Amino acid sequence: MKVISSEPVSLAKVKEILESRKKESELGHEQQATLEYCEKFVKFTDKKEKDLLEKVMEIKKIPLSTAIKIVDISPTLPDLVRNIVLMDKVELSDEEVNAIVKLFKK
Helix, strand or coil: CCCCCCCCCCHHHHHHHHHHHHHHCCCCHHHHHHHHHHHHHCCCCHHHHHHHHHHHHCCCCCCHHHHHHHHHHCCCCHHHHHHHHHCCCCCCCHHHHHHHHHHHHC
C-alpha cells in the first residue's frame, strides 16, 4: 500500500471514515477495533467538534495536530492541557490554558 498523503484527523472523523467503509465492505481486524474504540470515546458531534477545534486554534501557538488531540481528549484540568501541548514544545500562558479548560467544562 502506498501512502499518497497524510493529515491529522480527529477521532470523530476516523469514526466517520470507518463507518463509511463498513457500508462498502467488511472491515479488517484493526479497522474494526479502531471503530469500536471510536464508538466508545468520541465525545462530540461533528459540528460541535469543529466549533471546539476552531476555538482552540484561535491560540495561534497551537499546531493543528495538537489542537485535534486537545479536542479528542477534552481536558478539564490545566495540567492535562499543559501535558498535551508539552509534546509539541508549546508553552501557553495560564490565561490560554484556562481558556481551553473552560471550553470543555461547559
